[in-house]
Amino acid sequence: MGRYDSPAALAALVQPHQVHRDIYTDQEVFQQEMKHLFANAWVFVGHESQTPNKGDYFSTHIGTQPVIQVRHSTGDIHVLLNRCPHKGTKIVIDRQGNTGKFFRCPYHAWSFKTDGCLLAIPLKKGYQNTGLEETDSGKGMRSVGDVKNYRGFIFARLAEEGISFEEFFGESLSSLDNMVDRSPAGRLEVVGPPLRYMHHCNWKMLVENQTDTCHPMVAHESSAGTAVKLYEELDLPEGAPKPPAMEIIAPFMSPYEFFEGMGIRTWPNGHGHTGVNHSIHSDYSVIPGYFEALCESYGEEKAKAILDENRHNTVYFPNIMIKGPIQQLRVFIPIAADRTVVESYIYRLVDAPDELTARTAMYNRMINAPTSIVGHDDLEMYERAQEGLM
Incomplete structure (x- = not known):
């Protein structure tokens, strides 16, 4: 024991x-x-735009369990365990692709419909009187316990029974609502592959840091602080607009009072967000035509309400953080007690100006890339903490 x-x-x-x-x-x-x-728990799997067509699949993990998000022939999205019920072989190893009308195990050629149901077994007569048909393995690939598509975001619970999606997330879903509502069409699309790299630290360090407002002006002093100092030395005319890169990086060096004044809201089951009152995204430049597009879709009053929400980081425990104002999502995939893979995705607001997507991509490269200005500061702090605790 x-x-x-x-x-x-x-x-x-x-x-x-x-x-x-x-x-x-x-x-x-x-x-x-x-x-x-x-x-x-209800764990984020992927976005529906990653599997837009019948037969499209996307492979990832729930905890350490490999799973497949797949678009079935009915158009519904299923989440299956990524293993053959025969010998446990992983069915797919590619990150994403299109499997056609069925999956085929590369080991013994058992095949399955895209909802996981068994389709065919070579030499099937050889399994007669073995009891295979009475077992779960004889039915096909196993599905997760439950799946929910919430406004395009796919969540799953491995357990057959447990807390409902609505009870688990409750009012925290308002952050996802705001992120999707920022699209005049009320839809998001994943843009490109994620930035993906290993962190040699425990997954909870990453989750905790998303609502830690005491570290930016310290941990990022050498990067963001240097950028701000060099920009100020340019001695530009008063009132000159900041370049987009400076709009992104400068707020990281805001004083304690700024971050303390953000405010934090928490909900049951580990969910919460910073940026109740303001955030580092509050003073971004207005993109021409964007507000007008929102007004056309929602009316002026609701459009203003959508944009007035400037939530900083929203944590959906246990595995993601979203940034609604810049349409970004980070996934924390636990590998071991001291190893976590982080994936940073960006989303396009359907029917919104392309300049918004360009700003989001710039933010992701500057802040979250393995060679970014800011992200490696956090990475070093995580790994120093992990080493210190050993």
Whole structure:
């Protein structure tokens, strides 16, 4: 029996005033998180625009469980475990593609419809009287316990039974609503592949940092601080518009009072957002024609209400953060107690000016790329903390 097999042992790791470092470093704790937390929570899988056509698939993970998001022949999106029920072989290894009308296992050629149902088995007579038809394996690829398409965002729960989607997220869905409503058409589309790289730290460090407003002016001083200093030395005429890159980078060096004044809102089950009052995106330049497009779709009053929301980072526990004002989403994929893959996606607001997408892409490159100005500051802090806790 392991050290952390009992609920009491796990509960003892968390005290009112502190948590034990094993929360971040112990592989057994990590396995318990995968077994109980990621399996029972509603976890983000992907976006419907990643699988627009019948047979399109996208492979990812729920916790450490490989899964496939696939568009079935009916047009519905299914989420299947990425393994053959025969020997457990992964069905697909490509990140995404189109499988046609069925999946075919590369090991023994068992084939399955795109909803997971068994289609054919070579030498099927050889399985007669073996009991295969009475087993789950004889029915096909296993689906996750439940799937929800919320305004284009695909979430899944591995467990067959458990908390409903609506109860798990509750009022926190208002952040996703605002992000989608920023499109005059009320639709988003993923733009290109994500920026993807490994972080040698525990997944919870990344989640926690998304609502940490005490670090930007410190951790990013050498990058954002230097950029601001050099820009100020240009001695530009008063009132000269800031270049888009400076609009993005300069707010990172705002004082404690600015970040403290943002405010934070929390909801049950670990969800929450900074930027109740303002955010680093509040003073971005107006894109010509955008407000007019929103007014045409929603009316002036609702258009103003949509844009008045400048939420900074919204965390949907346990695995994503979204930035509504710049249409960005980051996924945290746990690999081990000390390893996490981070993927940063950007979205296009359908029927909005292309300049918005260009600004979002610039933000993603400057802040979240492996060679970005800001992201590597955070990466170093995560890894220093992980090493210090070992």
